[in-house]
Amino acid sequence: MKNLPNASSKQEKFVKLKICLSRCISDELRILWSSPYLSRLWCVFELAAYKKVNPGGKITFRPLFIERTVCVMLASAYCFAALFLIARDVFGPGITTLAVAFAIFACPYAAGIYLLRMSFREKHQLISQLANFDLEEVHCAEQFDRDFIHSAIEKWYGSKRAFTQFVRQDLRKDVEKILAAKRLPRRYLLLLLLPILSCSMEFFLANWKGGAPRDVLLSFAIGILFGYDIFFITACSLLMVYLCDILAPKRCGCLDHLQTLFAIFLVVGLLSLGNQLSAQAYQGSLSGAVVFLVVSIGFAWLMWWMERDSIDVLAPKDDPPSPPSRAEVTGKKADTFGPPVREWV
Known part of the structure; x- marks a missing residue:
């Protein structure tokens, strides 16, 4: 997914990514988790992309x-x-x-x-990684890839903050239920x-x-x-x-x-x-x-x-609001929180 051929712009990458993901939608995304997973931006992008193309799909973490x-x-x-x-x-x-x-x-x-x-x-x-997830802290080797992924997340979820809240709250509670079961x-x-x-x-x-x-x-x-x-x-x-x-x-x-x-x-x-x-x-x-x-x-x-x-x-219970991400603390303009945007381009 990282090296999409002949994609000279972010807009072209969005289109090619839509075609790629639309052909491989499944009912469940099963992640064989290890500790570095949430520190890698392309791994985080997998979560964002799957939830975008399949809002009703199930994301399952399987620690080994x-x-x-x-x-x-x-x-x-x-x-x-x-x-x-x-x-x-x-x-x-x-x-x-x-x-x-x-x-x-x-x-x-x-x-x-x-x-x-x-x-x-x-x-x-x-559980701690999910509860304290901050998109700005996730590592990516190339700045172009970082900009592309951040743009995609903002386009799909409405804002970086919306995606951060999804990971900290919805995804974390689902994972806690799986691990506590x-x-x-x-x-x-x-x-x-x-x-x-x-x-x-x-x-x-x-x-x-x-x-x-x-x-x-x-x-x-x-x-x-x-x-x-x-x-x-x-x-x-x-x-x-x-x-x-x-x-x-x-x-x-x-x-x-x-x-x-x-x-x-x-x-x-x-x-x-x-x-x-x-x-x-x-x-x-x-x-x-x-x-x-x-x-x-x-x-x-x-x-x-x-x-x-x-x-x-x-068993997971309702939590108080999550702490702000680094982008919000440093004074960046807060994006409007809202449901994921359905349009790809």
């Missing part, structure tokens, strides 16, 4: 930090799950196997907590359960083929497969994401990483405690496994409720 973190956690969990199976076969029951089993929880979740906490800062940064998609939660479920299923099938009593198999399925692997780990994952979000802002200066360590010790400690309790419950009796399952379901429900309640608190 969640996928990045889930990928690291999943790879780490599979790695240590494989090491656990190898250690169990090579060393048998013992301290080495126990250490590798603990690493299945400690390493993936420690890495995930650190990455998630750092990544959730990007979410807060995105769910911190971690449910399908990713299910994906994170696969490594430990694979280990447990391998153990369950081995006992089944080995002729273990039916009560033992049922107790294992209730206490371990459902109680721990599904509900308890899901609850800990929700707690992990919740803590990473609320602890994302930097608060303690050089001791900021203490917040990360707190989340790691709490989540990994709960995972280890749940692992021990579930093993004792299913080995003790079928009723013990059922009790642990009920407790795990209650724990998971509590985490679901906590997340939903915190999302309601974070």
